[in-house]
Amino acid sequence: MPFFSQTDRALWRLALPMIFSNITVPLLGLVDTAVIGHLDSADYLGGVAVGATATSFLFMLLLFLRMSTTGLTAQAFGAQDPIRLARALVQPMLLAVGAGLIIMLLRTPLIDLALHIVGGSEAVLIQARRFLEIRWLSAPASLANLVLLGWLLGVQYARAPVILLVVGNLLNIVLDLWLVMGLHLNVRGAALATALAEYATFLIGLWMVRRVLNRRGIGFAMLATAWRGEFRRLLALNRDIMLRSLLLQLCFAAVTIFGARLGSEVVAVNAILMTFLTFTAYALDGFAYAVEAHSGQAYGARDGSQLLDVWQAACRQAGVVALAFSLCWAFFGDTVVSLLTSLPALQQQADHYLPWQVVLPIIGVWCYLLDGMFIGATRASEMRNSMAVAALGFAVTLLTLPWLGNHGLWLAMTVFLALRGLSLGYIWRKRWREQRWFLPANHR
Numbered sequence: 001m002p003f004f005s006q007t008d009r010a011l012w013r014l015a016l017p018m019i020f021s022n023i024t025v026p027l028l029g030l031v032d033t034a035v036i037g038h039l040d041s042a043d044y045l046g047g048v049a050v051g052a053t054a055t056s057f058l059f060m061l062l063l064f065l066r067m068s069t070t071g072l073t074a075q076a077f078g079a080q081d082p083i084r085l086a087r088a089l090v091q092p093m094l095l096a097v098g099a100g101l102i103i104m105l106l107r108t109p110l111i112d113l114a115l116h117i118v119g120g121s122e123a124v125l126i127q128a129r130r131f132l133e134i135r136w137l138s139a140p141a142s143l144a145n146l147v148l149l150g151w152l153l154g155v156q157y158a159r160a161p162v163i164l165l166v167v168g169n170l171l172n173i174v175l176d177l178w179l180v181m182g183l184h185l186n187v188r189g190a191a192l193a194t195a196l197a198e199y200a201t202f203l204i205g206l207w208m209v210r211r212v213l214n215r216r217g218i219g220f221a222m223l224a225t226a227w228r229g230e231f232r233r234l235l236a237l238n239r240d241i242m243l244r245s246l247l248l249q250l251c252f253a254a255v256t257i258f259g260a261r262l263g264s265e266v267v268a269v270n271a272i273l274m275t276f277l278t279f280t281a282y283a284l285d286g287f288a289y290a291v292e293a294h295s296g297q298a299y300g301a302r303d304g305s306q307l308l309d310v311w312q313a314a315c316r317q318a319g320v321v322a323l324a325f326s327l328c329w330a331f332f333g334d335t336v337v338s339l340l341t342s343l344p345a346l347q348q349q350a351d352h353y354l355p356w357q358v359v360l361p362i363i364g365v366w367c368y369l370l371d372g373m374f375i376g377a378t379r380a381s382e383m384r385n386s387m388a389v390a391a392l393g394f395a396v397t398l399l400t401l402p403w404l405g406n407h408g409l410w411l412a413m414t415v416f417l418a419l420r421g422l423s424l425g426y427i428w429r430k431r432w433r434e435q436r437w438f439l440p441a442n443h444r
Helices: 006-037 042-061 064-079 082-105 107-118 122-154 159-182 186-215 220-224 231-261 264-301 304-340 344-376 380-404 406-433
Strands: none
Touching: 006 159, 006 264, 006 304, 042 107, 042 122, 042 186, 042 231, 064 082, 064 122, 064 231, 064 264, 064 344, 082 107, 082 122, 082 186, 082 220, 082 231, 107 122, 122 159, 122 186, 122 264, 159 186, 231 264, 231 380, 231 406, 264 304, 264 344, 264 406, 304 344, 344 380, 344 406, 380 406
């Protein structure tokens, strides 16, 4: 079998734009930090950091809106079913806008709860409140954008995700500079920049979706009735993905929480090292998104040979990229650390934990790809169960902290990623051998 087949090329056509657009996400965070960090008080930066963390946690729990939409859309696309294609857009959009309006209307008590959980300096919390009061006004657009992104991925419109993510983030950066530095709106300016960018992205996304709908012959009459049918299936699918996301968030939060108990320097070092893991994950997620779309299309068409071709191509190409990241961190990891911090004590400590960053891309790539396979097949309950197994392994490994210290935390993260891949791989292989992959996950 050739190393770079037609399927490999098709995978790269969707993965490469997603990799580049994904990289704009941490870039936006760096710009936010740089702009706010140049104001005359550290309270501003702390407030934005707390507000961004609260927003990320809340919206990550609702990431099921993107994931379920991609799977259902890809299946409808593969089956060439315009009614299901319309339903895969309208039903999640109703959920997204409804949830966004609830967040927007109830943002005051939600902000009170979030800041009570976070705690800390009163001055920082005041700035965080100012940030969130404006940032969460964009909740309907932010959540609707997840649906638009998922739907456009599902129909394999490769340019659309790039336009949505890159244009949205670049607009955010420009508004950031203008509102914060130019108009001196400080934290409120940073929040307003993001909110305006979200609504602008929403309008661009609607325009691109309309173009695809016109090409598919899907008119307003079909969209108006598309909310009917299989809504309970969508709710069950989203429930399982949300539980999976919650377990994922809790495990990553535990790294910070337990790191804090090991000392302030450990927290700082782990924040630096987490940049390695995050950057790698954003890049490899480009392949995961491509696998979602292509495997979902194969699932909808009930085409087993196409599904195997997609999986083998993903393993070849993403495996090479993961190995490249490992080699990069092995040879240049200390250089990256020195770029991220100028403090000799942190640089020295980080060197002790760099070997974990070398092995994590090779271990983690498989769970990212398998996530894409399972999302494409909308097998959310099995993804939830796999995440529960991985979270349990993570928790058990944390028992090594008294002896291994921070190495125990990174061992737990390694076990977590490995168990996700192993459990999903076991389920995938078992269902395939039993010829049950194209049957519903709950079929007996």
